[in-house]
Amino acid sequence: MNIIEFKNITKKFGNLTANDNVxxxxxxxxxxxxxxxxxxxxxTLMKILFGVYRQDEGIITIKGKEADFSSPLDAIDCRIGxxxxxxxxxxxxxxxxxxxxxxxITRNIKLDFDKSEKILNEYIEKYNLDLSLDKKISELSISxxxxxxxxxxxxxxxxxxxxxxxxAVLSPIEVIEFFKIxxxxxxxxxxxxxxxHKLNEVKEISEYVSVLRRGKLVYETDAxxxxxxxxxxxxxxxxxxxxxSGNYEYEGEPGVxxxxxxxxxKKNKLNVLNNFDIKLKKGxxxxxxxxxxxxxxxxxDILYGLNKNFTGDLNIHxxxxxxxxxxxxxxxxxxxxxxxxxxxxxxxxxKSVNSKSILKAANDxxxxxxxxxxxxxxxxxxxxxxxxxxxxxxxxxxLDNDLLIFSHPTRGVDxxxxxxxxxxxxxxxxxxxxxxxxxSDLDEILKLSDRFGVIxxxxxxxxxxxxxxxxxDETEKTILLESIGKLxxxxxxxxxx
Amino acid sequence: xxxxxQIISLTFLAQVxxxxxxxxxxxxxxxxxERSGVVNIAIEGFMIISAMGYALFTIFSGSAVVGFFSAxxxxxxxxxxxxxxxxxxxxxxxxxxVGFNLLMAGLVKFLIIFLFQSSSNTPRFDxxxxxxxxxxxxxxxxxxxxxxxxxxxxxxxxxxxxxxxxKFGLRLRSVGExxxxxxxxxxxxxxxxxxxxxxxxxxxxLGGIWLASNQNSFSDGMIAGxxxxxxxxxxxxxxxxxxxxxxxxxxxFFEALEISLQISxxxxxxxxxxxxxxxxxxxxxxxxxxxxxxxxxxxxPY
Ligand SMILES: Nc1ncnc2c1ncn2[C@@H]1O[C@H](COP(=O)(O)OP(=O)(O)O)[C@@H](O)[C@H]1O
Ligand SMILES: [Mg+2]
Numbered sequence: 001m002n003i004i005e006f007k008n009i010t011k012k013f014g015n016l017t018a019n020d021n022v023x024x025x026x027x028x029x030x031x032x033x034x035x036x037x038x039x040x041x042x043x044t045l046m047k048i049l050f051g052v053y054r055q056d057e058g059i060i061t062i063k064g065k066e067a068d069f070s071s072p073l074d075a076i077d078c079r080i081g082x083x084x085x086x087x088x089x090x091x092x093x094x095x096x097x098x099x100x101x102x103x104x105i106t107r108n109i110k111l112d113f114d115k116s117e118k119i120l121n122e123y124i125e126k127y128n129l130d131l132s133l134d135k136k137i138s139e140l141s142i143s144x145x146x147x148x149x150x151x152x153x154x155x156x157x158x159x160x161x162x163x164x165x166x167x168a169v170l171s172p173i174e175v176i177e178f179f180k181i182x183x184x185x186x187x188x189x190x191x192x193x194x195x196x197h198k199l200n201e202v203k204e205i206s207e208y209v210s211v212l213r214r215g216k217l218v219y220e221t222d223a224x225x226x227x228x229x230x231x232x233x234x235x236x237x238x239x240x241x242x243x244x245s246g247n248y249e250y251e252g253e254p255g256v257x258x259x260x261x262x263x264x265x266k267k268n269k270l271n272v273l274n275n276f277d278i279k280l281k282k283g284x285x286x287x288x289x290x291x292x293x294x295x296x297x298x299x300x301d302i303l304y305g306l307n308k309n310f311t312g313d314l315n316i317h318x319x320x321x322x323x324x325x326x327x328x329x330x331x332x333x334x335x336x337x338x339x340x341x342x343x344x345x346x347x348x349x350x351k352s353v354n355s356k357s358i359l360k361a362a363n364d365x366x367x368x369x370x371x372x373x374x375x376x377x378x379x380x381x382x383x384x385x386x387x388x389x390x391x392x393x394x395x396x397x398x399l400d401n402d403l404l405i406f407s408h409p410t411r412g413v414d415x416x417x418x419x420x421x422x423x424x425x426x427x428x429x430x431x432x433x434x435x436x437x438x439x440s441d442l443d444e445i446l447k448l449s450d451r452f453g454v455i456x457x458x459x460x461x462x463x464x465x466x467x468x469x470x471x472x473d474e475t476e477k478t479i480l481l482e483s484i485g486k487l488x489x490x491x492x493x494x495x496x497x
Numbered sequence: 498x499x500x501x502x503q504i505i506s507l508t509f510l511a512q513v514x515x516x517x518x519x520x521x522x523x524x525x526x527x528x529x530x531e532r533s534g535v536v537n538i539a540i541e542g543f544m545i546i547s548a549m550g551y552a553l554f555t556i557f558s559g560s561a562v563v564g565f566f567s568a569x570x571x572x573x574x575x576x577x578x579x580x581x582x583x584x585x586x587x588x589x590x591x592x593x594x595v596g597f598n599l600l601m602a603g604l605v606k607f608l609i610i611f612l613f614q615s616s617s618n619t620p621r622f623d624x625x626x627x628x629x630x631x632x633x634x635x636x637x638x639x640x641x642x643x644x645x646x647x648x649x650x651x652x653x654x655x656x657x658x659x660x661x662x663x664k665f666g667l668r669l670r671s672v673g674e675x676x677x678x679x680x681x682x683x684x685x686x687x688x689x690x691x692x693x694x695x696x697x698x699x700x701x702x703l704g705g706i707w708l709a710s711n712q713n714s715f716s717d718g719m720i721a722g723x724x725x726x727x728x729x730x731x732x733x734x735x736x737x738x739x740x741x742x743x744x745x746x747x748x749x750f751f752e753a754l755e756i757s758l759q760i761s762x763x764x765x766x767x768x769x770x771x772x773x774x775x776x777x778x779x780x781x782x783x784x785x786x787x788x789x790x791x792x793x794x795x796x797x798p799y
Contacts (some may be wrong), residue, residue: 052681073683090671091793101671102682106662111664152682168716 003028003191004049008058011044018044019055020215026208031182033202035235036212037414038384043085043194045163045212050082062160076103081158084194085151085165087416089137094451096120096133101326123154141293143174162193163184167201168412171291171440173489179205190318193285199228199416200443213237236416236427248426250283254318257282257403257434258303265298265458272298273310273458280403280434284291285425285444287437287452288460290488295458296438297326303436306403320401324393326408326438328385332392336383338362341374342380343395365394370420386417393424404428407438422448442484448472454487462487507515509637509753514640515711517546517749521649522704524734524741525656528700531736532660533693534673535583536796540596540600540701543722547702549605553612553714555622561710566626568706569699575601576698584690586618587626598724605640618716625710645707652700655739669693673792676799686799735777735789744778751777 001027011019016051018041026032036042040092047053051069060067062078069075080152090100093153096113098121105112115135126133127146137145146166153161167175182205185192201211209226211219211234220235221227258280265273273295280286288296301307302314304323323329333342340362346351347361354487362376367370369390373383380388389409396404410418424447437452439445446469453460462484471477501621523540530537551633554585557562575597584794608739613619638645660666661767671679672689680686708723709715730748757768 070682072681076683082681084681088675088676088681089675092674093671096665098678101667101679102684104667106664110662111667325672479590 001028002026002065005061006049006058007060009045009048009055009058009060011041011053011055015335016172017215019048021058022215022217023213024217024220026191026193029187029189029191030207030208031194031205032208033206034193034195034210034212035197035199035202035231037235037416038386040212040235041215043164043200043210046082046164046193046195049075050080050162054473066273070391076156076158079158080155080160080162081155081156081157083146083153083161083164083166084273085168087149089143089145089148091138092136094134094136095140095148095151096130096454097390098137098148099155100132103156119232120155123151127184128177142169143171146170146178151288159189160193160196164195165197165412166194167196167198170252171357171488172442172485173291175471197407197412198457200229200234202208202226203228223298226292229452230417248430250430252283252432256280258315258316258318260299261300261313261315263302263310263314265295265302265307265310267298269457272445273302276312277458278436278453278460280436282402282434283429283432284413284450285435285437285448287449287482289439289445289452289484290455292440294455296455298409298458299455300407300436300438303403305403311410313326316403318452319405319407320399322396322399322401323384323398323405324389324407324409326411328388329381333380333388336379338377339365339371339383339391340376340380342391342396346395348399365391369424389413389421390417392423392438396426397424403434403436405436405438409437410439410441410444411433442481456488456490461490500591509757511637511640512756513638513746513749514646516746516752518643519645519704519708519723520727520730520748521723521742522645522650522700522707524699524730524745525652525738526704528656528734528741529660529669529700529733529737530693531695531731531795532673532792533790534676534689534692534794534797534799535580535694535697536590536594537579537694538725538728539579539592539597539601539696540697540704540727541720542594543572543575543698543701543723544705544708544720544724545598545605546575547579547705548709548720549600549608549704549705549715550710551706552619552622553608556620561623561625562579565706565710568709569702572698572702572705573695575699576694579662580691580694582692583798590796590798601704605715609717611730616630616717618714618769619685621713624713625706628660643707645710646791650701653738660738665692672799673715677793690799691785700794711740729778732789732791736791747778747781748774 004026006022006024009019010017010021022045034042044053047187048055051074053070054070061378067078093101095117100111100116107117120133123129127150129151131144131147133153137148140148145167145282166178168177182192182194194205203226206226207223209221209231210217211231215233219231256279260276260278263273263276276295276299278286286365290296302310302322302463303316304321329335334345338358338411340358342363343365344350359376365371366373371387371390373387382393383391393409409425411419413421425435425437437445437448450466451463453463455461469480471480523544525541527537527540539565547568550568551564554567555561558564579593579597582588583590603628609615609617609619625644626646627640632638634641660670667688668679668684669692671684672686677726705720706721710721712719726748730744731741733744755770755773759767760767
């Protein structure tokens with residue numbers, strides 16, 4: 001039975017068509033994935049379903065009745081819940097306050113905190129959410145914040161749940177936990193709509209898949225007939241995804257560019273780095289993989305000179321270091337500034353800044369790196385995530401520094417842009433740069449690194465050389481992945497090799 | 498010695514409380530507005546216009562009670578006008594606030610000249626009625642019997658309760674912290690901002706009325722920057738009613754001290770004595786109060 005039907009939905013923003021005559025349906029109690037590149041119109045379509053936007057043409061029926069929502073409130077009344085791509089949480093509020101906001105339980109005129117707490121703690125226990133209600137959001141990790149969002153949906157009794165790219169911010173282990181919650185929702189009879197970029201996740205969890213490309217619905221399939229190759233082709237369309245079969249090996253003089261030895265660092269009296277050791281060499285990509293918050297950011301801060309309160313030996317033979325930070329919006333750019341301004345702000349030996357030089361800086365990057373943007377002077381925040389990231393990487397790469405640090409370079413970036421970014425990184429390696437790649441995406445680490453280390457509790461617990469992880473045999477590969485997964489969460493007592 | 502015995506007297510306490518009242522009302526006014534995300538530096542203007550309102554309506558009706566309610570109405574009407582500019586038309590809140598303060602200062606001057614042919618003040622008028630049986634307690638009777646002073650003490654608890662223990666307060670604060678999040682849960686963002694500004698208008702006008710009622714005459718410049726000091730107290734108090742209370746008491750205490758110093762006469766130049774309240778407050782600020790953080794979406798139109 002179809003619980004939701006989209007019929008000829010069209011939505012325009014000015015002269016941009018975000019959704020173009022989209023027709024498809026969603027079965028009751030199914031897990032339905034919607035995939036597509038950044039800007040394909042997935043979020044827009046879901047926001048229409050949730051009453052945030054109103055379609056220009058077409059109708060949506062829910063449980064057989066035409067839905068005519070004028071605000072998310074109507075959708076919430078219909079027991080639809082949405083977990084937005086950007087969390088809708090109030091940093092300074094507690095978990096409890098965030099969850100009850102808008103659907104408060106009161107006694108007389110007072111908020112009934114006790115009763116709400118009781119209800120919420122039941123959900124927390126049932127779904128293993130592991131949250132404490134009186135913590136403020138600002139004290140929580142990203143995955144905990146996501147759990148707060150899930151708690152919000154549960155509290156509102158949603159039985160149709162839309163997840164907009166929920167896994168983009170999660171580490172592999174957190175994704176497994178998240179999927180467990182989805183399976184439980186399914187058992188309870190809820191209908192789940194899941195937007196994602198990651199095709200292995202689609203393969204694992206979906207029962208039905210719909211592909212959007214440039215606003216149009218271009219492909220639909222069910223789990224039995226799902227073929228990842230066809231799917232990825234449908235997602236990107238005619239543009240061929242560049243494959244990194246090219247030769248990116250560095251052929252110049254080898255040499256160590258930076259060495260961290262026995263680095264220890266305390267933060268609020270806790271050890272965040274414990275005898276941390278790595279060596280970064282010219283023409284080599286060193287990967288650090290691990291669950292977020294195990295000291296990755298601290299290592300980067302030390303290398304980049306932002307933190308000097310550590311003990312141990314730090315030998316860096318260069319002052320020319322570039323950083324592509326993990327949070328591109330907060331740390332990588334000034335979002336109100338244009339592309340050109342964001343590039344020129346880091347240029348050294350600049351004689352004068354004027355509209356001409358800014359325009360030139362922008363155009364150079366836009367052409368060379370194929371950045372798509374509404375217009376040259378548009379603020380960075382109006383670009384899609386993938387294009388923002390291209391601009392930031394282009395800026396750092398063009399500085400021609402010796403040591404490059406990439407932190408989660410393709411997080412929340414679509415397939416085409418990801419593979420473009422990967423080849424940008426590899427090209428830098430070929431030029432002889434020393435590269436540190438920090439990522440929680442294991443596929444990315446395996447694909448790009450020459451060597452990588454697994455970080456757990458501020459320490460590299462194991463290191464792998466290319467010949468150890470560049471395996472052809474599928475079973476060997478599975479065994480390797482499993483052991484890396486265990487190392488990441490610190491389960492095994494294996495020694496460093 | 499003389500000064501110390503003065504400070505620990507009940508008269509001194511009464512003086513502190515009198516100075517405290519308009520600050521605290523103004524600071525709470527500003528806080529309700531800022532908690533909803535509207536920076537309102539027009540507290541001064543609201544106080545001026547409602548003090549004037551109280552003067553006019555009391556003089557023309559002959560009744561302080563009529564004057565009181567009319568002045569509250571005036572305060573609320575002007576806060577609606579302010580909302581029109583900053584919430585509906587989304588004019589920059591600082592610009593609108595400065596504009597309001599200048600407009601009010603000019604408007605009352607014009608009214609005094611136009612209605613009373615005086616260059617700087619109105620004729621005398623009645624004070625608000627008191628709680629008569631408390632009035633005769635020595636030294637502090639005048640303070641204890643004053644409805645508005647008593648109300649401002651209750652306001653510590655009322656503000657705290659409303660902001661942190663009620664549905665209304667939760668929603669009001671959500672709008673000042675992250676209006677998108679509030680809206681996604683169906684909260685009417687602009688309506689709550691409007692509530693914030695109206696409460697602000699109401700509390701600020703109480704402050705203005707109290708000043709006029711105590712002086713029994715409205716004179717040009719009588720608010721004397723109290724609206725701004727109230728905002729400073731709100732910031733020092735980190736937007737929390739109890740801390741704001743402490744900040745206001747501190748301002749009032751040092752100001753009372755300054756007055757006592759001036760009366761008892763010292764060798765210190767009077768300009769320096771007048772600087773005291775602010776100087777000491779700044780020092781306390783540096784010493785005890787850490788980083789202050791306003792509501793996250795404070796001042797950003799929605
Ligand atoms: N509020 C908006 N105003 C103008 N353009 C928008 C708005 N929201 C989305 N768009 C545009 O619509 C297109 C589809 O966006 P979106 O639905 O967010 O894509 P997706 O979620 O698939 O990445 C993009 O080109 C985006 O820039
Ligand atoms: Mg999206």
